[in-house]
Amino acid sequence: MSLMDKTAYSVGQMIKEKQVSVTEVVEETLKTIEEKDKQVGGFLTVAKEEAVEEAKKIQALLEDGKLQGPLAGVPIAIKDNINTKGIKTTCASKILYNFVPTFDATAVQNLKTAGGIVVGKTNMDEFAMGSTTETSAYKITRNPWNLDHVPGGSSGGSCAAVAAREVLCALGSDTGGSIRQPSSYCGVTGIKPTYGTVSRYGLIAYGASLDQIGPVAKDVRDCAALLETIASYDKFDSTSMARKQYDFTSALTRDVKGLKVGIPRDYLKEGIDEDVKGAILAAAKVLEKEGAIIEEFDLDLVDYAIPAYYVVASAEASSNLARFDGVKYGYRTKEYENLHEMYKKTRSEGFGEEVKRRIMLGSFVLSSGYYDAYYLKALKVKRLIKEAFDKAFEKYDVLLGPVAPTTAPEIGKSLTDPLKMYLGDIYTVSINLAGLPAMSLPCGFGKNGLPIGLQIIGNCFKEKDVIRAGYTFEQATEEKYIQKGRV
Secondary structure, eight states, X not given: OOGGGSOHHHHHHHHHTTSSOHHHHHHHHHHHHHHHHHHHOOEEEEOHHHHHHHHHHHHHHHHTTOOOSTTTTOEEEEETTBOBTTXXXXXXXXXXXXXXXXXXXXXXXXXXXXXXXXXXXXXXXGGGOOSSSXXXXXXXXXXXXXXXXXXXXXXXXXXXXXXXXXXXXXXXXXXXXXXXXXXXXHTOEXXXXXXXXXOOTTBOOSSTTTOEEEEEEXXXXXXXXXXXXXXXXXXTOTTOOOOSOOOOGGGOOSOOTTOEEEEEGGGXXXXXXXXXXXXXXXXXXXXXXXXXXXXXXXXXXXXXXXHHHHHHXXXXXXXXXXXXXXXXXXXXXXXXXXXXXXXXXXXXXXXXXXXXXXXXXXXXXXXXXXXXXXXXXXXXXXXXXXXXXXXXXXXXXXXXXXXSSSSOOBTTSSTTOHHHHHHTTTTTHHXXXXXXXXXXXXXXXXXXXXXXXXXXXXXXXXXXXXXXXXXXXXXXXXXXXXXXXXX
């Protein structure tokens, strides 16, 4: 068995037991990326020289007994909106085509401190605005299960790279489902932590009140170990939460006896494929057989999640992206007569169509006369959605549902109708509006052979309940859904 077919955790153990060196793992990873990524298109930048050099340093630290973490020496891919010192970070946008950060994001720094090795930056929807990884300014990423289909987005590059066995694990960011939805489409596991658990310092913002960095990997153990590594309180992030402990791997137990699981009826009504609905209900039966108490219930305000999310996210995006103007860094238009024209032409040429659409929408809802009618109303709905979840968690430990209403669509089918693409996020955006933790893990396949993801949602700071339920399902199905992508 190739090293790339193993989990990140097991490769970390092999490194500790001196069955393989860090350099050998990094070299095999780089070789696999070179062989496979021509088809998949998961990477925008491969940090070959940096990774090889870092491998030597990590090997020396391991031999000196200075690194003990489970992922020491493991190569990791980073989504291209997370700052990496000395490695180009573009947000898959022309406007940041040459940007090289001078510092690491806190999550990346935590990885490096634990001995993780950055091997490259993964493709994404431009500025994380999209659900297919087709809005990237540089290339389209393809689903490893079927190259004619999208991998999802916006963390499609990270999820496709893990699914294709190009890399053992990766980091993504989740604003409205951007880790969970591509994890579902690509048949991998991804976690969106409670808002404030992982520092946003060094994450190039889309929607500041919604964004969270999280792990993508082959299984629940890898995700728990990776989350444990990157999570921390950070004084540089005003939204960072100081939690009492970050021991997520202790929840890796096959035990859901008495766990109360709620399934929102609203998630299984019209609009969902029968394949997806059947897989979710079958997964619920597995947990029930393991001792969980399963019950369906009504979750209010589901229909209002999409409009509330896109008003809030677009408003924040229009503010956050104002800094990209061609003055200090990134792309600048070549021909202009004055400062105002330079701003206008730089932004017109540097941003893609989807980004411009959301900036314009955000500017509109924040403008005089529309602020109360749209933005303020969306914030009120956001609060009501959080209250609806609070009410649900008075009765249930976790909630169960689909990640997306369908399996991965074909390339080119979604961008023609942006509204249809937005509606594909119906099961994920409310979790970000409420700041909750949630996981996507493989639970079956559609008639077309593409993966289906199960979403497990927890209450704030209850990642352990989510991880325990996910791990139990994984073990009960003998990990049969953790399979190799076809590429």
